[in-house]
Amino acid sequence: MADLAAALGPGGAREEPLELAMYGKDAGVTRGRPGAVCFPRDAAGVAGAVRIARRHGVPIVPRGSGTGLAGGATPADGALVVSTTRLNRILAVDEHERTAWVEPGVLNLDLTRAVAHLGLHYAPDPSSQQACSIGGNVATNAGGPHCLASGVTSAHVLALDVVLPDGAEVRLGGLEPDTAGYDLRGCFVGSEGTMGIATRVAVRLSPDPPAVSTLLLEFASLDAAAATVGAVIAEGIVPAALEMMDAEITRAVEDYVGAGFPRDAAAILLVELDGRPGSVAADTAAVGELGRAHGARRVRVAADEAERALLWKGRKSAFGAIARIAPDYYLHDAVVPRTRLVDVLRTVYDVADTHALTMMNVFHAGDGNLHPLIVFDASEPGIWDRVASAGDAILRACIAAGGVLSGEHGIGLEKRDHMPLIFGPDDLAAQAGLRAAFDPDGRANPGKVLPEGSRCGEIAGAPEGTWI
Amino acid sequence: MDLSTPSDLDELRDTIVAADTVDPTGAGTHAEVGGTPRGGRAVRVPAGVVAHDPGDLTVTVRAGTPVRDLDALLAEHGQMCALDPTDGSATVGGVLATGLSGWRRLRYGPVRDQVLEVRFVTADGTLVKGGGPTVKNVSGFDLPRLLVGSLGTLGVIVQATLRARPRPRGAAWATADGPPSGILARLHRPSCVTWDGSTVHVLAEGHPADVEAELDAAELTAAAGGPARPAGEHRGRISVRPRVIEPVAAELRRAGIAFLAEVGVGTVDVAGDDPSALVAARAVAEAHGGRLLRVAGAPGLDAFGTPPPGVEVMRRIKAAFDPDGRMAPGRMPFVEAAPAGAVAR
Numbered sequence: 019m020a021d022l023a024a025a026l027g028p029g030g031a032r033e034e035p036l037e038l039a040m041y042g043k044d045a046g047v048t049r050g051r052p053g054a055v056c057f058p059r060d061a062a063g064v065a066g067a068v069r070i071a072r073r074h075g076v077p078i079v080p081r082g083s084g085t086g087l088a089g090g091a092t093p094a095d096g097a098l099v100v101s102t103t104r105l106n107r108i109l110a111v112d113e114h115e116r117t118a119w120v121e122p123g124v125l126n127l128d129l130t131r132a133v134a135h136l137g138l139h140y141a142p143d144p145s146s147q148q149a150c151s152i153g154g155n156v157a158t159n160a161g162g163p164h165c166l167a168s169g170v171t172s173a174h175v176l177a178l179d180v181v182l183p184d185g186a187e188v189r190l191g192g193l194e195p196d197t198a199g200y201d202l203r204g205c206f207v208g209s210e211g212t213m214g215i216a217t218r219v220a221v222r223l224s225p226d227p228p229a230v231s232t233l234l235l236e237f238a239s240l241d242a243a244a245a246t247v248g249a250v251i252a253e254g255i256v257p258a259a260l261e262m263m264d265a266e267i268t269r270a271v272e273d274y275v276g277a278g279f280p281r282d283a284a285a286i287l288l289v290e291l292d293g294r295p296g297s298v299a300a301d302t303a304a305v306g307e308l309g310r311a312h313g314a315r316r317v318r319v320a321a322d323e324a325e326r327a328l329l330w331k332g333r334k335s336a337f338g339a340i341a342r343i344a345p346d347y348y349l350h351d352a353v354v355p356r357t358r359l360v361d362v363l364r365t366v367y368d369v370a371d372t373h374a375l376t377m378m379n380v381f382h383a384g385d386g387n388l389h390p391l392i393v394f395d396a397s398e399p400g401i402w403d404r405v406a407s408a409g410d411a412i413l414r415a416c417i418a419a420g421g422v423l424s425g426e427h428g429i430g431l432e433k434r435d436h437m438p439l440i441f442g443p444d445d446l447a448a449q450a451g452l453r454a455a456f457d458p459d460g461r462a463n464p465g466k467v468l469p470e471g472s473r474c475g476e477i478a479g480a481p482e483g484t485w486i
Numbered sequence: 487m488d489l490s491t492p493s494d495l496d497e498l499r500d501t502i503v504a505a506d507t508v509d510p511t512g513a514g515t516h517a518e519v520g521g522t523p524r525g526g527r528a529v530r531v532p533a534g535v536v537a538h539d540p541g542d543l544t545v546t547v548r549a550g551t552p553v554r555d556l557d558a559l560l561a562e563h564g565q566m567c568a569l570d571p572t573d574g575s576a577t578v579g580g581v582l583a584t585g586l587s588g589w590r591r592l593r594y595g596p597v598r599d600q601v602l603e604v605r606f607v608t609a610d611g612t613l614v615k616g617g618g619p620t621v622k623n624v625s626g627f628d629l630p631r632l633l634v635g636s637l638g639t640l641g642v643i644v645q646a647t648l649r650a651r652p653r654p655r656g657a658a659w660a661t662a663d664g665p666p667s668g669i670l671a672r673l674h675r676p677s678c679v680t681w682d683g684s685t686v687h688v689l690a691e692g693h694p695a696d697v698e699a700e701l702d703a704a705e706l707t708a709a710a711g712g713p714a715r716p717a718g719e720h721r722g723r724i725s726v727r728p729r730v731i732e733p734v735a736a737e738l739r740r741a742g743i744a745f746l747a748e749v750g751v752g753t754v755d756v757a758g759d760d761p762s763a764l765v766a767a768r769a770v771a772e773a774h775g776g777r778l779l780r781v782a783g784a785p786g787l788d789a790f791g792t793p794p795p796g797v798e799v800m801r802r803i804k805a806a807f808d809p810d811g812r813m814a815p816g817r818m819p820f821v822e823a824a825p826a827g828a829v830a831r
């Protein structure tokens with residue numbers, strides 16, 4: 019602590035019980051207890067803190083805004099939490115090249131706001147974009163509604179300046195399209211703090227589309243909504259965003275923000291199309307027709323920017339809305355092949371019934387990324403066991419349908435013990451080998467992503483499946 | 487050179503484990519890229535489509551599948567993969583391992599963004615799966631991106647799941663007189679913009695109404711086809727940040743080096759009848775903070791030039807997957823363990 023205070027100056031490091039408790043968890047369901055928290059102001063400060071922790075044999079846990087849902091920023095007991103909140107400057111914007119260098123503590127929406135006057139935006143738009151940091155987005159490879167057409171964070175991160183777990187500083191990737199050797203930038207994105215701390219991030223900025231159209235389609239059944247999703251994709255249309263909400267969450271949102279959502283629909287789809295005016299007009303008409311052909315009882319096209327903004331406010335307020343229904347929620351994240359959406363949703367509702375839980379669904383239907391949301395009151399005795407068991411059943415159903423554990427929130431602490439459901443021991447050993455190449459001593463965010471015991475060289479068991 | 491063509495996984499494993507060193511091989515369209523292999527048993531894996539459900543926008547193929555065959559299959563369903571190798575006989579595994587992006591990168595992104603899952607066999611015969619079969623996935627570390635561009639040095643890629651996309655409903659090449667300055671700002675999501683020193687070529691794709699609007703917006707003239715990549719025995723690819731593409735092009739032109747620059751991307755293909763062209767082109771690239779990868783010819787020229795930052799991490803990755811240095815020795819030489827006696831740094 020004395021070393022940290024000397025290196026980072028007054029207020030640069032804290033160890034008061036209240037602070038420690040605050041930094042003991044993220045927005046998910048796991049909890050730990052850090053030894054200290056520090057707030058470096060620049061890359062040199064981060065490197066200094068990392069070296070001090072190393073000297074004292076203490077692990078480090080990078081932390082952005084703490085909005086993560088998988089426990090990625092939950093510290094192992096006694097770890098040094100390195101917060102990036104003071105690394106919050108936008109360093110350079112190149113309007114013509116459409117790139118920007120930012121520090122990791124810059125908030126996602128602040129970046130988009132800062133370049134809006136140039137007709138540019140940062141494409142990945144997690145629902146938490148007002149609060150989450152670019153560094154956290156990089157580390158979780160975050161997604162958002164508009165990642166359907168434009169890709170998740172990895173497609174928008176060009177280069178990273180990183181402090182490795184041994185305190186060395188290195189650039190990964192570059193503004194030039196191809197760098198020599200292995201794609202270390204690609205490996206670092208989604209590494210959830212286990213490969214070091216990003217101190218500068220070069221991102222790609224996207225031009226604002228010349229035309230945008232947003233549709234709200236109302237359905238009397240989930241099946242009809244899901245069939246419409248399939249039909250849109252089959253038509254060769256990849257919307258900018260394609261989101262689905264079920265009856266429960268739609269009502270909750272409508273009560274909360276009054277976005278003009280129907281209170282009596284079984285499901286709604288929010289579809290956004292962007293591009294040049296010609297295709298936007300044609301595709302808007304096509305999506306409307308496809309919806310009606312598959313049973314949409316009403317198709318509404320947002321008449322102006324205000325109406326469009328209101329529809330999106332409704333979608334992005336889902337989590338605020340449920341706070342009024344029950345004090346606690348557990349938000350899941352899994353992906354299934356889009357063609358299996360209906361089957362899996364049905365299982366998800368069955369799981370809720372058999373566990374006597376309230377379940378809502380609001381999700382990225384276009385890419386099959388489900389977000390079953392269990393709402394509950396944690397003070398109810400025994401509830402947590404039911405919630406956890408339902409969560410496990412949902413994950414298993416998604417995987418049985420050919421899906422994966424997480425589409426955008428990451429594995430963190432929450433799902434690391436589920437990793438063997440989709441990876442064999444050899445697959446996990448390979449991932450452990452990659453991680454160890456960045457962090458040979460296991461000092462960066464230990465205990466995350468990989469289950470205990472996935473070690474390089476410890477190869478046992480038959481690989482899952484064959485390729486022939 | 488011996489060529490093995492194992493027909494199943496066990497045979498492939500046996501071949502790899504038994505060989506002294508292994509040189510994973512595709513169709514041989516880029517056999518010289520990334521370094522000169524020091525011998526090794528050439529191994530080519532089988533072709534074939536494993537799974538394609540058009541509604542999922544994914545396709546899973548064995549790595550030996552020629553991209554041309556994959557494209558023909560997807561075309562039947564109105565889909566495509568944005569791999570775009572210069573030669574359609576290139577195999578999916580080869581395109582992934584070399585990691586050279588095709589001519590529509592500006593719109594669809596680099597090769598690494600097209601790959602969802604890879605399966606590969608490492609030096610000790612272990613089959614490893616990385617990534618996952620769905621269009622979106624953040625479960626675990628990103629082995630697919632690690633394998634893209636790994637040039638066979640980490641293992642033999644045997645299978646991949648790729649992102650499939652709807653084929654554009656319309657497409658047109660068009661031209662304008664150069665230089666290309668400012669043209670990107672007038673276009674919306676062009677698929678490709680090139681500059682060869684005299685003509686700008688643009689590929690617009692999408693809804694026919696949009697394609698027409700693109701051409702109008704930038705006052706382009708419809709063209710019969712795209713530009714030719716520069717030809718020559720000695721070829722290389724420059725990678726520079728997009729903002730310096732014009733000065734780089736101007737210097738190449740002054741030096742009399744044939745080139746085709748991808749505007750907005752930052753790659754410049756160069757070629758010459760003499761190896762000195764690549765030496766000169768590399769000097770131009772490095773002066774602008776970029777690099778040149780030797781693609782073919784110029785045997786005396788180092789494949790990569792200055793080693794990249796992070797070499798220590800790369801060496802540890804190599805050592806984790808291939809501790810005895812038996813996979814593709816000679817390619818990407820800077821990741822190989824320093825010879826005994828030398829000091830690593």
Ligand SMILES: Cc1cc2nc3c(=O)[nH]c(=O)nc-3n(C[C@H](O)[C@H](O)[C@H](O)COP(=O)(O)OP(=O)(O)OC[C@H]3O[C@@H](n4cnc5c(N)ncnc54)[C@H](O)[C@@H]3O)c2cc1C
Nearest residue numbers: 082083084085086090144145151153154157161211216426
């Ligand atoms: C209401 C709500 C809605 C959400 N919606 C979405 C959504 O739509 N899409 C989505 O993808 N996520 C969503 N999330 C999850 C979360 O916002 C994202 O995972 C986000 O990327 C986390 O950013 P953060 O700054 O809060 O990171 P933190 O939670 O602080 O950290 C997340 C992980 O990143 C690591 N980390 C942070 N900074 C760095 C750094 N500089 N270098 C290295 N590692 C670092 C941490 O160690 C940790 O493992 C939502 C969360 C909430 C609460």
